[in-house]
Amino acid sequence: MTASSPAGVTARASETRRDDAAAARRFPLWLYLPAAVGAAVLALPLVALLVRLDWTQVPAAVASPAALQALTLSLATAAIATGVCIVLGVPLAMVIARSSKGIAAVLRTLTTLPLVLPPLVGGIALLALLGRNGLFGETLGVLGLRIPFTTAAVVIAQTFVALPFLVITVEGSLRTAGTRYETVAAGLGARRFTVFRRITLPLVAPGLIAGTVLCFARALGEFGATALFAGNSAGITRTMPLAIYTAFNGAGVSEDTAIALSLMLVLVAVAVLVLMRSWREDAPR
């Protein structure tokens, strides 16, 4: 740790900014073209969504009992799934961060897998595990527990797809924080849990918050695994993404309802990202 006054930090930050500006002047100008196309690819569909929207329909579509029910279910299940992810993910991240290189690599690969897997495959995998004829499903059936096509299934599907986001973010923070402060704390007489509570957790707090937000956003948008594993029954498993899908394909329902619902989801997502940005000190400019 080098000694740095706040003034020094500020000076260094402005120096970096100046360096960045200088670098921007040096790079080839034609790079601006693909960059602009890339930005357009990301932004135009959302712009089209707003343009295409029949704003007079929005209040009715958003305030409809079906939409509110879906939104409530989405927020509730995503919140529970996020809670589960924190309880399971933080310890998992700690184990990975403090494991030897080989074990950490294996665990990290396993953790990342749901991230790159198509969510539909995740849904099938969950059915294979917990479905009526699944690995654990039969035993659970004997006990009178049926998980697929329940609200619990929604939470499980969301947890499955969102957990990697939390684990990877927190693990990165843990590794950046290192173990030096923990060693110092132990040397001052702090027991393991005290070290965890007063040193480790506060040091990874920014990462934990970022991971939680990402995790929540992913759970909120989860569709594929939920559709297969939990189904699409109104009030029980029909979350916002499934409601949008239903509205879009449904007989007699206008596409506008789907678009209005989508808008709601976009707004929630933007709110989540803004929240995360304000929490992150090193937010990109």
Place this chain on the structure above:
Amino acid sequence: MTGTNGGELDARVVAEVGDFRLDVEVAVAASEVLAVLGPNGSGKSTLLAAIAGHHPLTAGAVRIGERVLSRTPTIDTGAIDAGAAEVDLAERSVGLLGQHPLLFPHLTALENVAFGPRAQGMAKREARVAASDWLDRVGLTGLERRLPSALSGGQQQRVALARVLAAQPDVLLLDEPFAALDVQTAAAMRRLVAEQRSTLGIPTLLVTHDPLDAIVLADRAAILHTGRIVQQGPTAEVLGHPRTPFAAALAGVNLLTGVAIARDAVRVAGASGPIALRGTGEALRVGTPASVVFSPASVHARAAASADPSQSADNAWFGAVASLEPARGGVRIVTDEHPDLAIDVPSTAAVALDLSTGSRLAFHVAPADVSVRTHS
């Protein structure tokens, strides 16, 4: 940390890092400061890590008074219960202050210092009072609520000192605690540690490569070289009359060996003929091996008279400048004739002498500045 059953630190440490093997034994009495001097790679940090419990012992035992912190089963202690033991970090009661303050970045100065007492079960308010008291003792009153990032490097190291002392360790380990500070801050910090050591009453082990740390703080000094202690004794003795060229280089003095030609004089060989050096110290026996020690700065240099350079009186010799290096407050001269002998002259003298490589100079050192002793 218990902070109650203090006593002498007694460490017999054999530890391995790759191919490197550290094999030393140190004992530090309560209230005593032992400085372990050695360059990078001599095993200083491994020694501290083994005592602190960060590095496993290959063999040996670490004790504070009657309390065993680490012990391997292979060591023959003579005790009946000589089984292996390793006390957990949180229970060792060993305070470590390193080169970097490593203050917890999310806690204020006060909270950092209060951390140890709090972790050991002191009530919050009581711990804060104690912490505030310690911050006062290190001269940081008024900065209690600053975060580490809002403190200067020197202030951070003071907080770190307060933090380690507030935890009431049974042993204090100092690992180059002044190395990362600028000269003036380091001097102030050294003074602070010197003040505290007398009131603590616990053994302190200081490892450093700077002899100044040892001179200011330590009662005894040990020279560590490639994993072994090559010399140990009172600081003045070890630095004042080092026994090996290595220890001499570390202490920043010239060590020459030769043969006694009188009770107080030694003849030292040189490329352009021997030098006779008269000094003070042990009474020598003529004809036996003897050594002389003197500081490079105690040598006076003047331009050599061209006449008769071969004949020289006691404590005087001639040489042609082989190399010139910057030295503290002046220039270090090494001559072709005596490459293992350094001469420091002040900048003003260097300018007056118009020094350059090849200049012929006459050197003289006063007998009062030369220490002689029998070489074993």
